[in-house]
Every structure is written in structure tokens, then in C-alpha cells.
Amino acid sequence: MEYINILVKSIFVDNMIFAFFLGMCSYLAVSKTVKTSAGLGIAVTFVLCITVPVNYLINKYLLKAGALAWISPSLAGVDLGFLSFIVFIAVIAAIVQIVEMVVERYSPALYNSLGIFLPLIAVNCAVMGGSLFMQERAYSNIAQAEVFALGSGIGWFLAIVAIAALREKLRYSHIPPALKGVGITFIITGLMGMAFMAFMGIKL
Amino acid sequence: MNNKNLKYITLPWRDNNPITVQVLGICSCLAVTAQLKPAVFMAVSVTAVTVLSNLIISLLRNTIPPRIRIIVQLVVVSTLVVLVDQVLKAYFFDVSKQLSVFVGLIITNCIVMGRLEAFAMHNPPLPSVCDGLGNGLGYSFILILLGFTRELLGNGTLWGYPVTERLHDIGYENNGLMLMPPMALILIGLLIWIINSRKA
Numbered sequence: 001m002e003y004i005n006i007l008v009k010s011i012f013v014d015n016m017i018f019a020f021f022l023g024m025c026s027y028l029a030v031s032k033t034v035k036t037s038a039g040l041g042i043a044v045t046f047v048l049c050i051t052v053p054v055n056y057l058i059n060k061y062l063l064k065a066g067a068l069a070w071i072s073p074s075l076a077g078v079d080l081g082f083l084s085f086i087v088f089i090a091v092i093a094a095i096v097q098i099v100e101m102v103v104e105r106y107s108p109a110l111y112n113s114l115g116i117f118l119p120l121i122a123v124n125c126a127v128m129g130g131s132l133f134m135q136e137r138a139y140s141n142i143a144q145a146e147v148f149a150l151g152s153g154i155g156w157f158l159a160i161v162a163i164a165a166l167r168e169k170l171r172y173s174h175i176p177p178a179l180k181g182v183g184i185t186f187i188i189t190g191l192m193g194m195a196f197m198a199f200m201g202i203k204l
Numbered sequence: 205m206n207n208k209n210l211k212y213i214t215l216p217w218r219d220n221n222p223i224t225v226q227v228l229g230i231c232s233c234l235a236v237t238a239q240l241k242p243a244v245f246m247a248v249s250v251t252a253v254t255v256l257s258n259l260i261i262s263l264l265r266n267t268i269p270p271r272i273r274i275i276v277q278l279v280v281v282s283t284l285v286v287l288v289d290q291v292l293k294a295y296f297f298d299v300s301k302q303l304s305v306f307v308g309l310i311i312t313n314c315i316v317m318g319r320l321e322a323f324a325m326h327n328p329p330l331p332s333v334c335d336g337l338g339n340g341l342g343y344s345f346i347l348i349l350l351g352f353t354r355e356l357l358g359n360g361t362l363w364g365y366p367v368t369e370r371l372h373d374i375g376y377e378n379n380g381l382m383l384m385p386p387m388a389l390i391l392i393g394l395l396i397w398i399i400n401s402r403k404a
Contacts, residue, residue, distance in 0.1 A: 019385055024230035025314045082290060085308045086282045093278060122274070125231045125312040132305035178400035179393075182227050186393030193386030 003147045006139075010151030013200055016126045017159040018193035023126030027160055028185060037164035038157070045153025047099060047121050048130045051092050052149035053142050055131040058087060088131045096122045126156050163189060212334040216342035222315045223346045224396045229315035232306050233347055234388040240363050242302045243351025249288045249307065251340030254316050257281050258336030261324040268325075277320045282311045315343055350391060358382030 016022045023044065031037045061067055063084050068075035100118045104111045121127055130152050139145045166188055175184050222228050229250070236246045260280050261268075268276050289307045292300040300307065310316065319339050324332040355361055360368035360378045368376060381387050 021231045021234040021385065021388075022309070024234070025228060028227055028230065082286055085286050085289065085311055086279070088308075089278055089282050089311050093275060123278075123312050123314070123317055125309050128312045129231075129305060129309060132308045136305055176397070176401075179397045183393050183396040183400065186389050186396065190386040190389030190393065193389060194384075197384065197386065 003143065006144055006147045007151040008202065010148050011155040011158070012196060013202060014152075015155040015159060015196055016129065016152050017156060017189070018196040020129065022129040023124050023156055026124055027156075027163070027189075028182060031160055031164040031167055031185070034161060034164045034168060037160040041153075041157030041160045043118060043121055044124060044126055044156050045150070047092075047096060047118075047127055048149045048153040048156075049146065050099065051095050051127060052130050052134050053146050054095065055088050055091055056134055056139070056142055056145040058091065059084065059135050063087065084135060088135075089128060092127055092131070093122045126152070159192070162192065209331055209334040212331055213338040213341070216335075216338040221342045221346065221399075222318075222339050223343060223392070224399050226315075226318070228318050229313045229343055230392075232309055232313055233343070233350070234385065234392065236303055236306050237347060237350040237354055237388055238358070238383050239302075239355045240348070240351040242299055243347045245292070245296065245299045246303060246306065247340075247344030247347045249292070250310055250313060250315065251337065251344055253281065253284045253288060253310050253313075254319055254340040254343075255333055255336040256284050257316055258319055258324040258332040259329055260284075261320045262327060262329045262332035265325050265327075273321075273325065277317060278311065281316055281320070285310045315339055346392075346395070349395075350388060353391060354382045354387065358387075 014020065017024065017027055026040060030040050059067070061070065063080045065079035065081060066076050067080070068078050096118060100111075103118070130149055133152075134145050134148060137148075139148060163185065167185065170184065170188075179187075216222060220226065223230065223233055232246060232250070236242045257277075257280050261277060264276070264280075285308065288310070289300070292303070292307060319336055323335045327335070352362070355363075356367060357379050358381070360366060360372070368378070
């Protein structure tokens, strides 16, 4: 039950895009067609599901205050928390690189569809944000962190596919010239965000 | 300082604003602007990181192998962000709590990476610093404008001090929607509209 709660919460209530505006840059840049944005959405979900649990373990056993106690009791007073930004971004960049190589080796078809997006993901704030929120919200075990990562990814996927579908339709509508493109996309995202606010306070 | 360097500082204010024209660094810009105070702190932090990282990368530009430049840039930027985070935690703890993960997300702020990649990798230190400063200020300008509007209309306060108290007696109401995340998006959409139509 608690897992379903985290899942629903991270998809709808704490949606990465509508509530926290994470991954906005690629959201605006890549959402021109449904097909490419679905590809990017899947890639982000995939990377989130790998990096968040890995960073969870690193945070729990290396970085948190007193986390090093399992090596020797004399290290219990060490707090490496200030290193978490550097470590997290290094882990994300490394994992994205590894994922890219593995996918290229074992699934050329998937690589061709995700290929161009994978390198972009290393600097996608939704991925970094996933790790940072995981640290801030202090999930009690790795399964919760994994469910949170999955939910955030699905939420991001839904948002980018929805806006891409809207933008495909928008091409044929009459918009004031100065508002065309980015301007109207912002306003529509705002309206979609309001719709998503209806999920606020839902608890399962 | 010659004219060219001055232009690097002033150009990103309107004609090449990182937020409204280049559409970079949107994430943090929207999330921290519900109130003026965190917006100002965020603006200062991002400007500091942009200027310093531009300076460092520009000094190192001839020694960085092109294949691993992204990693080098990320390391430089994240080191600076750790410094900013520690300073905020030490001297402005309440603000640092309010900004929560968004300080860490300066690392993945596209403005910082974008300036490093587009400018600092090919230019000497002084113009790079000017470029960083210009883009940082352009970003700050939008951030503070949004923070000002949203806090004034949404909460009736500025920097936490009540401003519209008197107006409430004659029936003025705060627009609570301004504090909600979607309004930030709509405001920035309108801002882009105004800027684009003035240009045309």
C-alpha cells in the first residue's frame, strides 16, 4: 500500500514537470513530435530507475552523517554529505555512459531509437533532481526509492508526451505571431499544471 | 574595459536573454520565484557560479582534451555549487532550506553549461567573465521580476514585509493562485509574448 502511495504521489501529485519544473529544457526543446518525445520519456524513466537506487546506496553507506560506521566504529562521526552533489552527478554521468554502451551492444534497435537522447540525459535536471529528492525525502529502504524513481519517470513521460500531442495540433491553430512557439507552450504547460493540481492531497 | 566586453555584459539583458530568448535554465527559474527572497538568493548564486566557472574553464581551455570536456566542466561547476551550498547553509540557513534541491540543480542548469560550451571554451578569461556576468544578470533580472510579481500579488508582501495591508480594508484580495507553480509558467509565457511583440 505504501508503495502504491509513493507511486501515485510521484506520478501525479509531485509531478516532476508540473510541480517542480525539472527537465524543463529538454521538455521544451524535444516536444515537437510525439514519437521523439516518447523516446526521450522512456530514456529518462530508464535512467532514473537505475541512478536513483545506486545513489540511494551511495548516500546510505558512504555519504550520510554516520554512514561510514559499517567500516569501523571510529568513522561514525564522519559526515560526507557536502560531497553529495559531486558524487551524484559523477554517478549519473558514468551510468549514462555505461547504459549507452550496453544498449548499443545488446539492443541496436533500442539504441537507434534512444541513441541521440542518452547523452543529453546526463545533464537533464529531472535525473539529478530525482537523486536529490530521494536524499531530501529520506526514503527508508531501497524499494521505496526505486518506486519513487519509477513514478517520477512515468510522470515525466506522461507530461512530455501530452505536450507533444498538443503541440502537434497547435501547428494548425491561430496563435498571435509573437506568442507562437515557446510562449504558447509555457502557457499550455501552466494550464496542464493547474489540471494536475487537482490531484493534490490524494492519499491511498 | 573596451566596448566589446561591455557588449557581452549588456546583450543578454534583452536581445539574447538566457530565459526568454535562449529558453535555458527554466527549471530553477520557475521553482524558486514564489517569493522574492529565495529568488534573489538563487539569482546571486547562479550569477556567481556562471562567472567563476566561465573564468576557470576559460583559463583551462587550452589544456582540456575535447573528448572529456563535459566531465571536466561538470566537475568545475559542481565544485563551485558545493561551495555556494556550504556558504548558504552556514550564513542563510532558512533560505537554504527553502531553496532545497534547487541549489544542487545549479549543476545541471543549462545556462551554466551552455555558456561554458558556447563561450568560455573558445575565449580568453576577461571576455568570458563578462559573458558569464551578462548572462547571470539577464537570468537574475527575470528571476527577480517574477519573484517580485508573484510575492506582491500572491501574498501581498515583499521580502516578507506586508505591503498591501491598507488595500485589504477597502476590499482588495490576494491572488493565491500566483503562489502556485502553474502561474509561474503562465507569467513567463506572457513575458515572452511582451518581449517578442516589442521586438517585432
